[in-house]
Amino acid sequence: MPSTGVIVAMVLLVIGIGTLVIRRDLVFKLLALGLVNSSTILLLLSLDSKRSATAPIVPPSVMENVVDPLPQALVLAAIVINFAILALALVFVMVLAERYHTTDAARIERSVEKETIR
Amino acid sequence: MTRRPKLTTILAVALACGIGGLLLWSLPEASQGGAVAVERVRELVASTGASNAVCSIVVGARLLDTLFEVLVFSVAVLGVRLTLGRGDGGAKEGAIAWSSASIAVSGIAESDVVRRSAYLLFPLVSILGIYLAVFGHVSPGGGFGGGVVLASGFLLVAVSLGAERVSRRFRESVLERIEWSTVAAILVFAGVSWAVQGLPRSGWISPGEPGTLAGSGTLMTYNLLIAVKVFLGSWVIVHLFVEHRGEI
Amino acid sequence: MILLVLLAVLPVVAVFALSRQRPLTGIIAMGVLSFLFAAVYALQGAPDVAVAEAAIGAALVTLIYVLAVRRTGRLVVAASDVPTLFHREGDELVGLEYELLAGFAQEEHLELMVHFASPQEVVDAVRSGDAEVGAGGMLALDREQCVATRAHLETALFAVGGREEETPQWIEEELESLVEQLRDGHQAPVMLDLARFLAIGDTLDADQVRRLPGDNAYRFLIARDRQELHRKLDRYLERLRSSGELDALVRRHVR
Numbered sequence: 001m002p003s004t005g006v007i008v009a010m011v012l013l014v015i016g017i018g019t020l021v022i023r024r025d026l027v028f029k030l031l032a033l034g035l036v037n038s039s040t041i042l043l044l045l046s047l048d049s050k051r052s053a054t055a056p057i058v059p060p061s062v063m064e065n066v067v068d069p070l071p072q073a074l075v076l077a078a079i080v081i082n083f084a085i086l087a088l089a090l091v092f093v094m095v096l097a098e099r100y101h102t103t104d105a106a107r108i109e110r111s112v113e114k115e116t117i118r
Numbered sequence: 119m120t121r122r123p124k125l126t127t128i129l130a131v132a133l134a135c136g137i138g139g140l141l142l143w144s145l146p147e148a149s150q151g152g153a154v155a156v157e158r159v160r161e162l163v164a165s166t167g168a169s170n171a172v173c174s175i176v177v178g179a180r181l182l183d184t185l186f187e188v189l190v191f192s193v194a195v196l197g198v199r200l201t202l203g204r205g206d207g208g209a210k211e212g213a214i215a216w217s218s219a220s221i222a223v224s225g226i227a228e229s230d231v232v233r234r235s236a237y238l239l240f241p242l243v244s245i246l247g248i249y250l251a252v253f254g255h256v257s258p259g260g261g262f263g264g265g266v267v268l269a270s271g272f273l274l275v276a277v278s279l280g281a282e283r284v285s286r287r288f289r290e291s292v293l294e295r296i297e298w299s300t301v302a303a304i305l306v307f308a309g310v311s312w313a314v315q316g317l318p319r320s321g322w323i324s325p326g327e328p329g330t331l332a333g334s335g336t337l338m339t340y341n342l343l344i345a346v347k348v349f350l351g352s353w354v355i356v357h358l359f360v361e362h363r364g365e366i
Numbered sequence: 367m368i369l370l371v372l373l374a375v376l377p378v379v380a381v382f383a384l385s386r387q388r389p390l391t392g393i394i395a396m397g398v399l400s401f402l403f404a405a406v407y408a409l410q411g412a413p414d415v416a417v418a419e420a421a422i423g424a425a426l427v428t429l430i431y432v433l434a435v436r437r438t439g440r441l442v443v444a445a446s447d448v449p450t451l452f453h454r455e456g457d458e459l460v461g462l463e464y465e466l467l468a469g470f471a472q473e474e475h476l477e478l479m480v481h482f483a484s485p486q487e488v489v490d491a492v493r494s495g496d497a498e499v500g501a502g503g504m505l506a507l508d509r510e511q512c513v514a515t516r517a518h519l520e521t522a523l524f525a526v527g528g529r530e531e532e533t534p535q536w537i538e539e540e541l542e543s544l545v546e547q548l549r550d551g552h553q554a555p556v557m558l559d560l561a562r563f564l565a566i567g568d569t570l571d572a573d574q575v576r577r578l579p580g581d582n583a584y585r586f587l588i589a590r591d592r593q594e595l596h597r598k599l600d601r602y603l604e605r606l607r608s609s610g611e612l613d614a615l616v617r618r619h620v621r
Contacts, residue, residue: 013134015377016380021130022126027393034396038403071412073176075415076260079422080422087430088194090434091198091434170414172412172414258414356426356429360433
């Protein structure tokens with residue numbers, strides 16, 4: 001039986017991916033991607049099913065029940081990079097919104113089609 | 119959101135549920151035991167002399183990953199700077215210079231409380247960021263966390279006291295030069311460290327008692343350099359966004 | 367345990383945040399969600415990750431989203447200061463056209479951003495697309511330049527200053543400078559609409575003024591490529607007119 005964190009992370013993943021497709025506003029699509037990011041990190045962090053007694057990984061020489069430090073290391077830099085890439089994606093959304101005066105993905109697609117047809 | 123379920127909505131929900139089911143199904147193989155973790159942590163702490171095992175993985179055992187991640191971060195910041203920094207990005211020419219003052223009708227109120235608390239909080243936040251970076255190998259924190267906290271401190275100043283204040287001290291070109299030279303310094307330091315002792319090991323700078331501040335000097339150096347790099351990159355992003363306020 | 371409570375709250379807040387209508391509410395809710403995530407990470411035994419996520423998700427990400435969305439959620443209005451229609455009194459804005467636009471912006475969940483300028487600058491701004499709406503006693507005199515909404519208030523035209531046979535030009539600079547020029551004996555005649563005329567009427571001599579034939583009406587100017595905005599504003603004005611609210615507003619502002 002996986003730990004609660006894993007289940008919640010999967011639920012959030014489903015919510016995030018579903019929102020990504022359903023909502024038409026570009027800003028909400030980006031927010032959903034951010035949610036997918038965070039929930040993936042949660043999934044990786046909650047994977048030790050032994051439910052070790054919540055001792056983090058920095059005891060000086062006393063080694064008790066520690067959590068596996070590897071997933072955290074993998075994920076630490078990813079958070080910061082996600083922020084930078086999110087900023088880049090947001091810049092593109094801004095450029096699009098400025099050009100087509102809307103943040104609605106369907107409307108932007110239609111405007112682009114109209115332009116390329118001409 | 120529309121009320122009647124369109125085909126795309128149904129497909130989206132089905133896709134999401136499919137992914138969820140796939141994850142659940144692959145779950146039992148994914149979880150590792152706890153005993154392996156303790157072994158790994160013990161070995162890591164012994165080899166790098168740092169008590170923060172995460173830090174010793176990020177900057178020690180998996181240093182190459184971290185280097186490339188720093189590079190990816192720099193490129194993303196470069197992308198933002200190129201698009202926003204030109205002040206062009208597709209804007210029209212000959213913008214009208216507004217002759218009179220403009221009023222934002224439902225704007226954010228500027229309050230004295232915000233300004234004073236920004237003055238008080240900024241040194242505290244900066245000290246916290248530096249502490250996280252310097253002590254990153256013995257207590258939770260590390261280069262990434264420290265750099266981001268520092269950036270959020272400057273963000274506080276930029277939002278409450280105006281970004282011009284900070285821009286006056288740090289000009290864009292100087293920041294850019296410092297940023298890229300930090301990346302170069304990280305690479306050079308990694309190269310030197312590899313030449314001296316081989317990549318995963320560390321501690322050739324100041325091998326002290328593991329768990330103390332002076333123990334494992336390479337880790338601390340990396341942490342500091344990474345903190346500087348992340349701080350500068352995040353600040354550039356924030357500053358460009360504040361400067362443009364959504365107008366490209 | 368706290369961890370379980372937090373984990374249970376996460377999906378609720380996530381669904382709430384992603385189902386908002388206004389992007390701004392969703393962004394702030396996602397910031398709160400990032401904070402909750404950071405708490406969960408810390409409780410799961412990953413303090414480094416928690417610190418990074420808290421600083422990034424709650425502060426930096428929220429801020430850049432808010433800054434990016436601020437413009438796309440705005441209605442940029444270029445207005446010329448006319449006492450009954452669009453007027454700045456100290457820090458407040460009053461006037462018939464201001465109230466019309468403010469109500470429209472509130473319905474469309476937009477933030478109203480008003481720039482004051484002279485009438486000619488207003489036309490230029492709308493024509494170049496710098497502003498989306500032009501207000502402040504605008505008449506649709508030159509149809510090629512801007513698109514205009516349907517009229518919301520009728521007016522009359524007056525020619526002020528100058529001699530009888532000169533054809534008056536539409537007013538180009540702001541009202542105060544016009545009054546000064548008239549006092550100094552400015553020659554070229556200027557065409558004014560009723561509101562502006564009433565505003566400066568007592569500073570004029572009777573022989574400087576003559577009423578021009580024909581009627582005209584106030585409209586809002588809309589930038590050429592904002593068809594959707596034009597339609598929405600027209601619909602809004604039409605609704606107000608048919609429900610009688612427009613008349614009530616007119617009666618309140620224009621005595």
